Amino acid sequence: xxxxxxxxxxxxxxxxxxxxxxxxxxxxxxxxxxxxxxxxxxxxxxxxxxxxxxxxxxxxxxxxxxxxxxxxxxxxxxxxxxxxxxxxxxxxxxxxxxxxxxxxxxxxxxxxxxxxxxxxxxxxxxxxxxxxxxxxxxxxxxxxxxxxxxxxxxxxxxxxxxxxxxxxxxxxxxxxxxxxxxxxxxxxxxxxxxxxxxxxxxxxxxxxxxxxxxxxxxxxxxxxxxxxxxxxxxxxxxxxxxxxxxxxxxxxxxxxxxxxxxxxxxxxxxxxxxxxxxxxxxxxxxxxxxxxxxxxxxxxxxxxxxxxxxxxxxxxxxxxxxxxxxxxxxxxxxxxxxxxxxxxxxxxxxxxxxxxxxxxxxxxxxxxxxxxxxxxxxxxxxxxxxxxxxxxxxxxxxxxxxxxxxxxxxxxxxxxxxxxxxxxxxxxxxxxxxxxxxxxxxxxxxxxxxxxxxxxxxxxxxxxxxxxxxxxxxxxxxxxxxxxxxxxxxxxxxxxxxxxxxxxxxxxxxxxxxxxxxxxxxxxxxxxxxxxxxxxxxxxxxxxxxxxxxxxxxxxxxxxxxxxxxxxxxxxxxxxxxxxxxxxxxxx
Ligand code: BES
Ligand code: ZN
Numbered sequence: 001x002x003x004x005x006x007x008x009x010x011x012x013x014x015x016x017x018x019x020x021x022x023x024x025x026x027x028x029x030x031x032x033x034x035x036x037x038x039x040x041x042x043x044x045x046x047x048x049x050x051x052x053x054x055x056x057x058x059x060x061x062x063x064x065x066x067x068x069x070x071x072x073x074x075x076x077x078x079x080x081x082x083x084x085x086x087x088x089x090x091x092x093x094x095x096x097x098x099x100x101x102x103x104x105x106x107x108x109x110x111x112x113x114x115x116x117x118x119x120x121x122x123x124x125x126x127x128x129x130x131x132x133x134x135x136x137x138x139x140x141x142x143x144x145x146x147x148x149x150x151x152x153x154x155x156x157x158x159x160x161x162x163x164x165x166x167x168x169x170x171x172x173x174x175x176x177x178x179x180x181x182x183x184x185x186x187x188x189x190x191x192x193x194x195x196x197x198x199x200x201x202x203x204x205x206x207x208x209x210x211x212x213x214x215x216x217x218x219x220x221x222x223x224x225x226x227x228x229x230x231x232x233x234x235x236x237x238x239x240x241x242x243x244x245x246x247x248x249x250x251x252x253x254x255x256x257x258x259x260x261x262x263x264x265x266x267x268x269x270x271x272x273x274x275x276x277x278x279x280x281x282x283x284x285x286x287x288x289x290x291x292x293x294x295x296x297x298x299x300x301x302x303x304x305x306x307x308x309x310x311x312x313x314x315x316x317x318x319x320x321x322x323x324x325x326x327x328x329x330x331x332x333x334x335x336x337x338x339x340x341x342x343x344x345x346x347x348x349x350x351x352x353x354x355x356x357x358x359x360x361x362x363x364x365x366x367x368x369x370x371x372x373x374x375x376x377x378x379x380x381x382x383x384x385x386x387x388x389x390x391x392x393x394x395x396x397x398x399x400x401x402x403x404x405x406x407x408x409x410x411x412x413x414x415x416x417x418x419x420x421x422x423x424x425x426x427x428x429x430x431x432x433x434x435x436x437x438x439x440x441x442x443x444x445x446x447x448x449x450x451x452x453x454x455x456x457x458x459x460x461x462x463x464x465x466x467x468x469x470x471x472x473x474x475x476x477x478x479x480x481x482x483x484x485x486x487x488x489x490x491x492x493x494x495x496x497x498x499x500x501x502x503x504x505x506x507x508x509x510x511x512x513x514x515x516x517x518x519x520x521x522x523x524x525x526x527x528x529x530x531x532x533x534x535x536x537x538x539x540x541x542x543x544x545x546x547x548x549x550x551x552x553x554x555x556x557x558x559x560x561x562x563x564x565x566x567x568x569x570x571x572x573x574x575x576x577x578x579x580x581x582x583x584x585x586x587x588x
Pocket of ligand 1: 130131257258259260261262282283286287290309369374544
């Protein structure tokens, strides 16, 4: 099935990278990764080859067929996609070698000063390649439609170590370096290439899982994420065997721009999940779920992103349902519905970015990142499940994964398969309405649970003026508190802010609770907590928090200047993804 990925120079049907052998050295003084990569291809190349790059310093290209002939190359004009590397006279080659170095400004890599780590004594570096940032680490066919295996030899400073989303097969000390060797034996798309370098240690937490983190936090992390075995068991019951051998976790420094990133065998996690009470582990279930929906069955382009994320939110909630019950996951679904409403409001109800299948020609996927593919995608999958019943749907899930594993599919391939396997669903659910039209169908699934009723009842009492609610909310879990806070108006009188502060905030470090409260405080000019907001924004780089908080500060005329001031002061501490996201908000 022919399709074009608007974000890559690779064209469907042309020779694909099948394997890469990297030999790299990380230099923290120049903030570069440099060395070479040997590429192997699925078939002999034509007379020229194009690869995606972005601010990569290409030093030389050589034929890799044993002759090691120097090849001519050039870089195209700079666009939002980077620069296309064209290599000439490649006819009949099946391998070639590129020598290159990354730039200190590589969009994927963040090089951290020791102050930005938990230990404060060692520097740190990590990558974040999804969606189209892998090309700023190495020249590649930076499309989720191309998969390759790889090996890496990585030299890092002697007092540090390296981890990757791959098996670490050797660590040795040589010539003043720590030398680590890695192997990824399963074919992965470029966006799942990942590495981190720092003072990192590990602790075993499950039958195939260890948590990696700086020594200062590894014990707490091991406790927080100790439910992994139960999660894997729950996921396997629904989706089939876990094939990636290990499911390890890496707790990142706080500037990491996402809650989690499903790098295969080594999920990257924000340290803000460490609430001390295991209340935020849904993100772990989510990244684990990507092991099937995303990493095994992958969206063919970023226009099909809902296939990755909608399915994964569905899978995440199936796992959590087994662990914590349906009351809990329905509460999550209702919170997700609130996120979706906010996204519709930000884009405008009729915006094409509220469609599941998007047209991203000329648009950076990061620029339109939102809860739409997540929560509208989730609702769509639930609509299909409810149309055919869970038993039939579970059969479909298994066959879907089995049929498409290790491949990348488009939305229309999914629709075709669904229509064939579950003809009833295709009759009962308006597939076209869900996938190709903006907003939500009126028939979208609804969710009820006692936990939600509890929150809504207290809200009625709040609206009637009652403020002494401590007893009424004493038994609430974190997500009930979050639901209550996120459904309040963001502009409240000072006394109400103080009441909320007393009720929940003064005694918590839980970022999920802090965020909606800080948004209320920002929208209400509740100055008492501004120092705390400043602290928060000075260390935490998670987009889910930065974006709403900066947006609220920016939208309140009384705090607009503060938003700019804080951003100017802290922007260099954020990963490029987070920095650009906030910049776009402040420019509006
Ligand atoms: N793969 C995403 C993160 C991502 C998406 C990175 C697009 C770059 C581009 C990851 O699986 C994710 O969805 N993380 C969420 C957590 C989840 C529980 C919704 C996050 O970071 O908040
Ligand atoms: Zn995800």
